[in-house]
Amino acid sequence: MIEKNLAPPDSAAAVANVTDIRTRRGKLVSSVITLAHGGGGKAMRDLIDDVFIDAFSNPALNTLEDQARFQLSDLAKLGDRLAMTTDSYVIDPIFFPGGDIGKLAICGTVNDLAVGGATPLYLTCAMIIEEGMQVDTLRQIVKSMADTAREAGVTIVTGDTKVVGRGSCDKIFINTAGIGVIHQDYKLGAHQAQAGDHILVNGFLGDHGAAILNARGDMHLTSPIESDCAPLHDLIQTLLKAAPHTRFIRDATRGGIASVLNEIADASKCAIEIHETKTPLRQEVKGFCEILGLDPLYLANEGKLVAVVPAEETDAALTAMRGHALGKDAADIGTVLHDGRPGRVHMQTLFGGKRIVDMLVGEQLPRIC
């Protein structure tokens, strides 16, 4: 329904300058990040030219000025509302099975836009780098960002580079802010969940949280769990076409699906019931959680969404998601109840019991994203 037909942003001058800078200046000499790379002078310019411009190269990347510009009339072709979001990524370790901080920084922000029904378009990229980082490590992260941005159909249009002394940050923190445009047909909101609606997820839960925890620890599982980190914009567009009356979509990141379900119950003043037997969990993740005493409902995901869909569109939604690479294990895990205490989420357990699924209290896992 939505076609991307934006003209290149309004920065012809900047484009010309990219080339000038690239031909005029040499390759970066240092193999290690120094404080000078964040100083606003020649070293920073060289770093940007050599590491960022090469990877992010696109007509929108305005290297000379601190702002990117877009014609509002082009944006209006895609919908009626602009969506804006931001996230900082501080994940530890910065490379993990299934991804790295760069991929995560693109997927997370793309997903935050997409779950609102927006077509993600333009991202900013602001890095805080610890002095002493290898330039090649940074290059690898930036390449991962560029590859993921290409996959997600978004453009990195402006950025910022800060370098702090050794010990003043842990390797690298990345902020991406993003804008997208929401088509006039989509009006999603957690408060719209209604009794009878179904709760869908697009696949196995908790992979990201388990992967990170495993990558940090000493368990060395024989079949290591991979993060599910992925851009969900295309799956979401597929879902919305199949189930145009979808009430709400949310990616289940920090706090897991438990937190998303609680927010939906809270906003809609409804009760929600999910079923343990219908909730897709990989055997490895289940085992991992049992050993460590973790509840997979609270584990972070970076490629999983929760959708609230009216009963009559549930089958179509499931079929559509299962036909997409990122939704082939999609499941209908529960419903919004006609009765029950407003704001309450509970789970029917495997053994026929019922347990309350509350919001996460305390901290399950720091620096998960």
Next chain:
Amino acid sequence: MIEKNLAPPDSAAAVANVTDIRTRRGKLVSSVITLAHGGGGKAMRDLIDDVFIDAFSNPALNTLEDQARFQLSDLAKLGDRLAMTTDSYVIDPIFFPGGDIGKLAICGTVNDLAVGGATPLYLTCAMIIEEGMQVDTLRQIVKSMADTAREAGVTIVTGDTKVVGRGSCDKIFINTAGIGVIHQDYKLGAHQAQAGDHILVNGFLGDHGAAILNARGDMHLTSPIESDCAPLHDLIQTLLKAAPHTRFIRDATRGGIASVLNEIADASKCAIEIHETKTPLRQEVKGFCEILGLDPLYLANEGKLVAVVPAEETDAALTAMRGHALGKDAADIGTVLHDGRPGRVHMQTLFGGKRIVDMLVGEQLPRIC
């Protein structure tokens, strides 16, 4: 010329939820930031409710969802182009004479939008906080952000909170990304500088850099230098009304005016000459630089701009700026030359000599913004 007449953003649902959350949840219990405050669960929600919502309270702040939304038709009333920018702030110390990291995080991003001719509108706020920070310190920073945002006429519409362990970041890093709308009459660009244009600044240079360096060191000047940190949007609108053919405006932050002048010379393929005797420097800053062997042309500013204005509008521009609180010491410091080596900047010194003003090489002062 530009009137702010935006309707409140499209988040009626979110507004309702702000109130619900505030009345339903209590005040924050902890006086110190813990990892749980970044965990995505109850503690984070309480921190956001208690510290951020109270301070940033506005109908646009969408607490339940990770994105803010705006009607494109409202944006289009202000101009034809959307501008987007981002900056991370890692300044050390976080409180300094004339401001703090919160004020800086608003001014910096407002200024990055405003120098392109945009009316700054909406900002995101993403914080990375070190475990162990006093909640009252955070509250003070957030209050400063809220006060400065109000002064600058911008709204903080969405955010992100991460907490990292002790020693994994230095106190607090803040990212703000911002959007604004550029009126159709304004077409600013560094490449447009032409021979004969004048180079204007809005007052004393280097205050911010000197203030930070002084705040860190042991010099304890009897008359401490204050940072010039200020939102320049209103001054810029005043300048553009008086000198509508202004070619280019840029805030002279990291790298000082030397870097801005070099970028203008580079982009326009012109030579630029400035005059030492016309360049406004406070006696304290001059003395400070002499003692430490620093060049004030490279010192960071956070409330100073460089404007390239055609000769015939220079008087009007200066008069307009001098009539504004943030431009009363505005000065005409030089010109774009008819001859000279393209891309070269030089200064006529006090003693009649001529010295090249190159881009900053290396690092003058880390963590200045």
